[in-house]
């Protein structure tokens with residue numbers, strides 16, 4: 001790749017690009033107890049992951065500051081969430097479902113108004129290209145709207161009574177209590193909301209700790225959060241995870257932990273809680289999704305899917321294809337086609353039309369990725385595409401690495417970046433051996449059309465992973481589909497409707513069918529003296 005195709009323009013060209021650096025975000029703000037606070041302690045300067053050549057030097061625009069809160073402030077967020085919960089008697093957890101839905105609708109209207117600012121910051125902070133940044137925002141809005149619909153459906157189904165073996169019961173869902181949510185930097189908006197939103201709409205007060213990168217883009221939403229929900233229902237904090245999260249969990253008041261990130265961190269987090277059995281967890285963790293290219297795969301379909309699957313957002317997706325098993329009869333062809341396709345991928349600034357490859361969000365990632373390639377090549381693999389693995393600052397040209405063998409780290413670890421490790425196989429048993437032995441179990445993509453091969457392979461794979469994709473890349477969406485994983489890849493399922501269930505517990509009011517008790521229930525319903533025990537139908 002010629003250096004010129006990599007972000008290499010001087011600051012004057014930012015304007016001619018039609019794109020000015022966003023105004024510096026006064027990002028040393030955060031939200032606790034219904035109050036947007038300004039942090040007077042340590043802050044982190046947030047630099048763009050995008051870089052520019054200027055007079056032979058590299059410049060990175062400064063985007064703002066993010067607070068580095070301390071343990072005391074983190075505990076204040078917990079205090080605020082506990083006070084909003086008020087032992088389950090708080091305004092929010094006792095509110096009717098329609099009232100909670102109304103608050104969320106108010107929030108989403110305010111959210112839509114800041115779309116442009118948030119999309120811009122997604123590009124500047126983490127380097128996601130414009131169509132994907134817009135998609136992240138729009139998908140999040142859609143997720144919220146779908147969640148509202150799903151809750152209405154759920155509530156309608158639960159608005160009646162069950163009469164069973166002499167008992168009368170109304171079975172609904174109730175919140176658990178203070179919830180800690182932590183999303184990842186690759187979807188700093190969407191995956192913050194896919195746990196925060198179902199948690200609050202079900203009545204749980206939340207502390208949301210923002211990810212390492214992509215903090216400023218949440219700043220434009222703070223006022224909407226403050227104004228849409230009672231104080232303490234949504235608390236947004238920033239800081240170093242290892243300093244502010246342990247005290248929150250050690251206090252023991254968190255009932256639910258929703259975490260999207262590494263399994264190593266998840267293991268550590270659980271140990272902080274004084275009563276680990278009491279802490280309910282919803283986890284979306286590491287993955288090493290494999291693609292299997294069968295002898296009869298159609299390359300016109302397979303190659304574009306492999307490119308999107310391995311290199312969408314430069315491979316920084318938990319669902320990315322992270323190792324390809326290619327039948328030895330097709331391996332040369334796959335490498336040649338992939339190599340051509342990689343070479344044709346436009347690289348550069350994320351808003352330029354058609355750009356797919358951009359600098360990596362984590363400025364240190366390229367060094368680690370390079371070490372994985374170097375280890376593999378020292379053990380007999382080759383980089384098969386011209387310029388593959390070349391690093392300029394935090395940009396890395398995708399590397400197709402072959403043959404990858406079990407001794408290499410690339411065979412086992414989740415690279416989370418633009419490396420395409422390929423292993424050739426002769427017999428499908430080699431693929432199954434890998435899929436069975438690996439600690440990961442999120443998804444697989446199978447490419448081929450022979451039903452006699454596909455049928456049994458699907459049957460074998462469904463007990464190793466939680467989603468088998470046929471002739472398409474691995475992915476989370478549509479968000480109404482269940483998203484989960486086996487083994488070390490997840491705990492719990494997060495579709496729009498599954499999430500509502502994960503963030504609440506089935507709770508019932510039951511009595512025997514005596515006349516006195518029927519009269520009591522009828523009187524409560526007629527007087528509308530309970531928010532829980534009601535037959536109101538949600539239109």
Ligand code: G3H
Pocket residue numbers: 186187191316317318319474475476477
């Ligand atoms: O990073 C993990 C995301 O949940 C993946 O979502 O498949 O829509 O990119 P995606």
